[in-house]
Each structure stands twice: as C-alpha cells, then as structure tokens.
Amino acid sequence: KNQVEQSPQSLIILEGKNCTLQCNYTVSPFSNLRWYKQDTGRGPVSLTIMTFSENTKSNGRYTATLDADTKQSSLHITASQLSDSASYICVVSLISNTGKLIFGQGTTLQVKP
Amino acid sequence: DAEITQSPRHKITETGRQVTLACHQTWNHNNMFWYRQDLGHGLRLIHYSYGVQDTNKGEVSDGYSVSRSNTEDLPLTLESAASSQTSVYFCASSWARDGPYEQYFGPGTRLTVT
Numbered sequence: 001k002n003q004v005e006q007s008p009q010s011l012i013i014l015e016g017k018n019c020t021l022q023c024n025y026t027v028s029p030f031s032n033l034r035w036y037k038q039d040t041g042r043g044p045v046s047l048t049i050m051t052f053s054e055n056t057k058s059n060g061r062y063t064a065t066l067d068a069d070t071k072q073s074s075l076h077i078t079a080s081q082l083s084d085s086a087s088y089i090c091v092v093s094l095i096s097n098t099g100k101l102i103f104g105q106g107t108t109l110q111v112k113p
Numbered sequence: 114d115a116e117i118t119q120s121p122r123h124k125i126t127e128t129g130r131q132v133t134l135a136c137h138q139t140w141n142h143n144n145m146f147w148y149r150q151d152l153g154h155g156l157r158l159i160h161y162s163y164g165v166q167d168t169n170k171g172e173v174s175d176g177y178s179v180s181r182s183n184t185e186d187l188p189l190t191l192e193s194a195a196s197s198q199t200s201v202y203f204c205a206s207s208w209a210r211d212g213p214y215e216q217y218f219g220p221g222t223r224l225t226v227t
Contacts, residue, residue, distance in 0.1 A: 004155065032213045043203050043218030044156075051213050089155070099144050099163075099210035100171075103155030 002027045004104035006090050012110045017080055021107045023073040023090030031093040035064050035075045038087040038106070047075070047088075080111045115140040119204050119219040127227055132191040134222050136204030144207045145187040146216070147171075147179060149200040156203065162187055163210065194226045 004025045013019050025033070032051045036044035048057045048064040050073075056065050061078045077084055090104040117138040126132050138145065143164045148156040158171030160179040168179050176198060178190045191198055201223050207216040 031211060041221070043205075043220050045218070046215055049213040049215070093211070095211065097211050099146065099161065099207055099216070100158060101156075101216065103157075105153065105155050 002092075002094065002102050004090055004092050004102050006088075006104040006107050008107060009105070010108040010110070012112060013080055015080060015082055015111050015113050019077050019080060019109065021075045021077075021088050021090075021109070023075070023104055025071050025073070025090070025092045025102075025104075027071075027092040027094060027102055029095040030068065030071075031095040033064075033066055033073050034091040034093070034101070035062070035073075036089040036091060038089060040086070044089055077109075080109075082111050082113060085109060085111045117204060117206055117217050117219040119202075119222050121222060122220065123223045123225075125225045125227060126194050128194060128196060130194050132194050132224065134189045134191075134202055134204075134224070136187045136189065136219060137185055138204075138206040138217070138219075139185065140206060140208070140217065141184055142206040142208050142217075143184065144210055145181070146205040146207075147177075147187065147189045148203045148205065149173065149198075150203060150221075151200050159189065159202075160187075191224075194224075196226050198224065199226045200224060 035047045038044040050066045063076045087106040089106040120135045146161045147159040162181040204219040
C-alpha cells in the first residue's frame with residue numbers, strides 16, 4: 001500500500017533554533033517528493049520538489065533531503081522564525097500520468113519567542 | 114497574477130441539503146483536483162478532471178460529484194449533505210499530470226453539516 005508517514009506529529013521549538021522533520025514513504029513507482037507548508041486556515045504552498053536523482057534542495061532557510069534508497073526525506077529549517085509556525089506536509093507523486101499525490105498527515109510546528 | 118480561488122470560504126448547511134462549492138483558476142490548467150482535509154488524515158482526493166467534459170473519481174468520491182464545462186472552473190457538489198462530510202475542502206490545479214510540476218492549492222472552504 002502506498003503510504004507516507006511523518007514524524008514527529010508535532011514539535012515546539014524556540015525562535016532562532018533549527019529543527020528537522022522526517023518523512024518515510026512506501027510509494028512505488030516513485031516520481032518525486034514534495035514538501036508543502038500549510039499555514040492555519042490556508043491552502044498548502046509548495047516549498048520544494050525533488051525528483052529521484054536529486055538528494056538535496058533548498059528554498060531559503062528550508063532544506064529538503066531525499067534518500068531514494070531508504071525512501072526517507074527530511075526537511076531542515078534553519079534559524080526558525082515565528083512565521084515558520086505551520087503544518088509541514090510531505091507529499092509523494094507516483095509515476096502514473098494521473099497527477100495523483102499521496103499526502104502525509106503533516107507535522108505541526110510551533111515556534112515560540 | 115494567476116491564481117486559484119474558492120467560494121464560499123465558510124459554509125454551514127443542514128443534513129440532506131445539496132451544496133455546491135466553487136473553484137476557479139486563472140492559470141488555464143487542464144488538470145484540476147478536489148481534496149478534503151480532516152484531522153488524523155492527510156489530504157484525500159475526492160474527484161479530479163483532466164480537461165473539459167472529463168471527470169474522474171478519487172479515493173473518497175461517494176456522495177460527491179463534479180462537472181467541468183470550461184477550463185477555469187470545477188464545482189464540487191454534495192448531493193445530500195451528511196455530517197460525515199463536515200471537513201475543509203481544497204481545490205488544486207496543475208499544468209502537467211506527471212513530473213516535478215507544481216500543484217497549486219486554493220485557500221479552502223470550511224464546510225459544516227449540522
């Protein structure tokens with residue numbers, strides 16, 4: 001069964017600290033992996049998209065890594081800000097020509113001053 | 114700027130009523146999707162469309178329908194609203210079906226069925 005699992009479920013950190021969110025997937029055939037940020041009351045917004053051949057991609061203070069062999073990804077947030085408080089969703093796309101995405105349940109991050 | 118909008122943003126309705134949620138995108142994308150988001154679940158696909166007059170069922174399509182009469186709009190209809198359909202609904206669109214292409218999401222509609 002195609003699944004995406006994220007950990008931790010929730011996380012609280014102090015402003016200025018770094019954190020790493022984890023994603024494990026059992027999706028085949030794999031096409032690409034995305035990380036989305038979802039602010040409360042808003043739709044998800046893409047942070048990074050990585051294909052099979054990419055093992056790291058950055059977007060400002062956000063750096064995603066991908067290990068396609070172990071089927072693991074991580075999202076590292078550097079020097080966290082209050083505006084980073086959000087849900088972070090790991091999403092995997094299949095090679096299927098359908099556009100269908102498989103979503104993790106998300107990690108809720110709270111950054112405290 | 115191109116965008117994707119949803120309306121209404123909030124809706125309260127009674128069990129048994131028909132409800133239609135609107136989704137409009139200005140990217141001229143052929144591919145459009147409807148999802149629902151509930152606590153304890155990732156976003157789940159309800160229906161999707163690859164172009165005008167094309168509609169397909171997703172993993173949780175029971176009780177929902179869509180129609181695609183033009184490229185810009187994909188309205189989602191709840192035929193007879195049930196309390197189990199209380200959820201946040203997101204519409205999305207994308208240029209391509211496969212590959213590392215963005216799927217853009219709307220702001221969501223929070224639906225409460227009483």
